[in-house]
Amino acid sequence: MRFSRRSFLAGASALSLPRPSKAQQIEAAVHCPVEWAFTSAKSYSNPFSDVDVDVIMRDPDGVELRIPSFWSGAQTWRIRYSPAKLGTHTWRTVSSDPSNTGLDGQQGAIVARPYAGANPLYRHGPLQVAKDHRHFEHADGTPFFWLADTWWMGLVKRLRWPEDFQLLAADRQRKGFTVIQIVAGLYPDMPERDPRGANEAGFPYDAGYSEINPAYFDRADVRIRHLVESNIVPCIVGCWGYYLPILGVEKMKRHWRYLIARWGAYPAVWCLAGEGAMPYYLSKQPERDSAMQKAGWTELGKYVRSISANKNPITIHPSSSARTTVEDPAVLDFDMLQTGHSDRESIPNTVNKVTRSYAAVPVMPVVNGEVCYEGIQEASRQEVQRFMFWACVLSGAAGHTYGANGIWQVNTPEQPFGASPHGRSWGDTPWQTAYQLPGSAQLGMAKGLLAKYPWWRMEPHPEWIEPHWSEQNYMQPYGAGIPGELRIFYFARTGSVNHKIVQLEPGVRYRALWWNPVSGKETDLGTITGADEWHPPAPPIFQDYVLVMEKA
Numbered sequence: 001m002r003f004s005r006r007s008f009l010a011g012a013s014a015l016s017l018p019r020p021s022k023a024q025q026i027e028a029a030v031h032c033p034v035e036w037a038f039t040s041a042k043s044y045s046n047p048f049s050d051v052d053v054d055v056i057m058r059d060p061d062g063v064e065l066r067i068p069s070f071w072s073g074a075q076t077w078r079i080r081y082s083p084a085k086l087g088t089h090t091w092r093t094v095s096s097d098p099s100n101t102g103l104d105g106q107q108g109a110i111v112a113r114p115y116a117g118a119n120p121l122y123r124h125g126p127l128q129v130a131k132d133h134r135h136f137e138h139a140d141g142t143p144f145f146w147l148a149d150t151w152w153m154g155l156v157k158r159l160r161w162p163e164d165f166q167l168l169a170a171d172r173q174r175k176g177f178t179v180i181q182i183v184a185g186l187y188p189d190m191p192e193r194d195p196r197g198a199n200e201a202g203f204p205y206d207a208g209y210s211e212i213n214p215a216y217f218d219r220a221d222v223r224i225r226h227l228v229e230s231n232i233v234p235c236i237v238g239c240w241g242y243y244l245p246i247l248g249v250e251k252m253k254r255h256w257r258y259l260i261a262r263w264g265a266y267p268a269v270w271c272l273a274g275e276g277a278m279p280y281y282l283s284k285q286p287e288r289d290s291a292m293q294k295a296g297w298t299e300l301g302k303y304v305r306s307i308s309a310n311k312n313p314i315t316i317h318p319s320s321s322a323r324t325t326v327e328d329p330a331v332l333d334f335d336m337l338q339t340g341h342s343d344r345e346s347i348p349n350t351v352n353k354v355t356r357s358y359a360a361v362p363v364m365p366v367v368n369g370e371v372c373y374e375g376i377q378e379a380s381r382q383e384v385q386r387f388m389f390w391a392c393v394l395s396g397a398a399g400h401t402y403g404a405n406g407i408w409q410v411n412t413p414e415q416p417f418g419a420s421p422h423g424r425s426w427g428d429t430p431w432q433t434a435y436q437l438p439g440s441a442q443l444g445m446a447k448g449l450l451a452k453y454p455w456w457r458m459e460p461h462p463e464w465i466e467p468h469w470s471e472q473n474y475m476q477p478y479g480a481g482i483p484g485e486l487r488i489f490y491f492a493r494t495g496s497v498n499h500k501i502v503q504l505e506p507g508v509r510y511r512a513l514w515w516n517p518v519s520g521k522e523t524d525l526g527t528i529t530g531a532d533e534w535h536p537p538a539p540p541i542f543q544d545y546v547l548v549m550e551k552a
Contacts, residue, residue, distance in 0.1 A: 026108065029115040031125045031139070033082045033265035038093065040075040041102035047071045048212040049254060052096040053103045055079050057309070060087030060112075065309040069093075070261035073214040077103060080265035082310060083112035084125070084139065119231055126267035127233060127313055129333050133363040135398040135456045136313070136334075143456040146367050146399025147447045148179035148235060149440070150408045152274065153187055153417075155220045157199045158410040159431070165223055168407070171435055173230045175444035180232055181271070181317075181369065181401065182224075184259055185216065186239030188274055189409065189420040192246065196417060209247050209255075217262055224263055234268045237317060241273040242280040244296045245289050252296070253303050260308050270304055271336070272297050272316040276325040281421040294327055301331030317369050321357060329362060334398070336369040343379040344387075346372055347474045351391055358396035358460070365398035373403035374439040375429055380405075385439030386517050386544060389446050390490035391469075394480040396460045402443050406434030438518075445520045446546075450488075453550065457482050465489055466500050477547075484508050487549040494539050501534045501549070509552040514539040517546055527552050 028034040044050040053069040069077045083089050088111050095104035115122045125139025136144040149172050151159075159165050172180065185204035187197045193207060201215035227234045238256055247255065260270075276297045279289035297316055304314060313333040318325040322336040329335075335357045340346030350371055357366040371388050372380035389400045406429035409417035416428035458480045462468040464487055469476045477499060481487040484505045491497070504510075512525035516539075528534050528549065539545040 026110045028081075028083055028110050028112050029117075029122065030083055030086055030112050031122045031267070032115055033080050034110065035078055035080045035265075036108075037072070037076050037078045038069075038106055039102050040077065040100055042097070042100045043075070046211055048258075049210065050097075051100065051103065052257075053077050053079075054094050055081070055091045056094055057081060057089055057091045059083070059089050060085050066307070067264070067309045068257050068261040068307055070217075070258050071212070071214060072218070075102075078261075080261070080263075081110065082126070082265040083110060084310075086112050086114065088112075119229065121228060121231060121233065121267040126310060127269060128311065129313060129365060130456070133365065134396070135365055137456075144178065145447055145450065145455065146179055146365075146401070147177050147443065148181055148367075148369070148399070148401040149177050150181045150370065150373070150401060150403035151410075152181065152183050152237070152408045153197070153410045154180065154182045155185060155199055155223055156187075156197060156410055158196075158412050158415055161200070161219065161223060162226075164431075166226060168431070168435055169226060169230045169232065172440075173232060175441055176447045177402075177440075177444065178231075178233060178399075179235050179269070179401075180227055181235045181237060182227075183237040183274060184220070184239065186243045186255075188240040189417070189426075191421055209251050212258060217258075221262065224266065224268075228266050234263070234266065235271055236263055236268050237271040237274045239273055241276040241278050241293050241297070242283070242289065244273065244293050244300075245280075249296050249299060252300060256300060256304050257307060260304065264308055264310055264312060268312050270308065270312050270314045272300055272304065272314065274317040275319050275338075276316040276322075278319050294325065297325065298327040298331055301326055301328075305331065315367075315369075321353060323357065323360065329364075332364065334365040334367060335360070336367055338370040339368055341372055341376050341380065343372060343377070343384055347387065347391070348471070350388060351395060351469065351474055352471075354392050354395045354397055355460075366396065367398055367401060368392050369401045370403060371401070373405040373408065374437045375434060376405040376426065378427075382437070382439040382442055382518075383544065386442055386446070387490075387492055389443050390517070390546065391474075391478050393446075393450070393455075394458075394460060394478040394488065394490055396480070400443065402440055404431075404434040404437050404440065405429055407431045442517060446517060449515060449520070449546070449548075453486050453488075454482065458486065458488070461487070464501060464503055466502055481549075485551045487547075489547040491539075491545050491547065494545050495542055497536060497538045499536065501528075501536065502532070504528070504532050504534060506532070510549040511552045512536065512547065512549045515546040515548055516541065517544060 055067045057065045069079045072078045090109045092107040098104045124142040130137040199219045204216040277294045279286035315336045316322045323329040339350040413430045464479045475492045479489045509529040514523040
């Protein structure tokens with residue numbers, strides 16, 4: 001048996017360890033993935049499906065976890081593990097072929113030390129749903145604001161590694177994005193094995209989805225790891241939903257086992273599928289396919305939860321709501337929405353879906369996962385991006401997801417994505433242009449404003465301002481805050497401000513300011529005190545504005 005280990009701390013390189021004569025000890029940092037490998041003593045005709053290898057990990061408190069391995073080519077299987085606790089973690093291997101002494105019965109230990117770096121994903125630990133079931137937090141309880149960008153096809157070779165991928169990641173990190181949505185090789189808007197879906201190593205599977213291509217995932221690995229090293233959480237979308245009827249449930253389980261083995265040790269989020277219950281665009285039996293997908297993704301949700309040792313949060317990207325894309329919402333940790341791409345016409349559907357999801361049971365965080373990509377259909381420009389962000393967040397969302405038309409499909413000047421199976425293109429704006437659209441920077445500034453306050457304690461309070469939004473007028477202000485501490489309002493229009501802030505708490509003094517969501521410039525309004533209502537003055541510019549009232 002040859003034994004090797006790789007640590008995935010930033011800047012770490014692969015290390016070769018000697019053949020152990022007894023249990024091998026490896027050092028790692030808490031919450032940081034560590035990898036080691038085993039060499040099979042036997043050959044298999046299809047290693048991907050002929051044999052499974054798991055590691056039974058026992059943590060310092062005696063809790064056991066079962067972690068799947070992945071076949072990485074030739075005779076090699078690899079394990080990745082992220083220790084959650086300080087101390088010694090012992091492990092042993094269990095193979096579905098117990099006669100293979102290279103894969104079964106191996107053992108060793110990992111000594112976990114404190115993490116000494118600056119990456120918040122390692123310093124605070126992976127994501128989880130907070131106890132209030134309204135927002136996300138790190139393992140140590142530090143609140144996490146979901147500001148995602150959409151790179152559905154970010155693993156294809158049109159987004160070149162390293163120059164293109166690293167440039168885009170650096171821009172999103174600088175602007176304050178915390179999540180990237182990215183599909184693991186089985187993409188939307190194209191037929192099976194379309195050349196547009198290949199990376200530098202080809203396709204992830206053979207034509208029958210029976211044999212995997214580890215080299216494809218090796219190329220994907222460096223990209224996923226770079227996101228984590230850039231302080232960005234990968235939201236890994238297993239496939240587009242219509243691949244479930246193509247592969248069937250059992251092959252899809254094997255696909256998800258491989259993804260979890262590869263990336264489960266990262267601070268990743270699992271998205272079971274994109275457009276989970278949507279049949280293929282040209283399906284001849286769409287109703288049957290949709291019903292099969294809804295039942296199948298429910299089963300897959302249970303399966304993914306059962307083998308995901310690090311308890312990565314689980315959702316599914318929907319055509320409408322994740323809750324209604326599966327038969328049992330209990331298989332999900334949070335509700336993801338999709339609410340339209342029709343510019344301002346998508347506002348009513350967006351606000352209604354967010355508020356209904358926020359009020360639904362079981363209570364879970366709600367995030368709009370897709371709405372009005374900036375520039376799609378030559379519309380949905382930056383003012384619409386600002387509106388969707390503030391309307392969703394002030395209505396109770398745990399964050400927001402942005403998208404730019406041109407990035408999600410990775411258009412390049414030389415190679416626009418082109419037509420979808422339905423025959424039309426979504427546009428040819430190159431990603432190099434799309435990533436500089438102003439909406440992404442403005443949403444990053446909006447997240448930065450909220451970061452000054454305990455945003456995770458905010459609740460929707462539209463009744464604090466009169467008039468406020470309603471189903472009769474969605475353009476009136478949105479409001480949220482913390483009683484006696486903080487009030488934040490979004491005004492979509494300030495041509496005339498004939499509003500009053502009501503239900504002010506007796507004895508509470510507020511410092512008020514207008515915040516410009518285009519520039520981030522503040523206009524101080526002084527201190528508000530001694531009244532149960534207040535009429536704010538008009539802001540200095542005719543445009544949308546955010547009104548902040550913080551306890552003085």
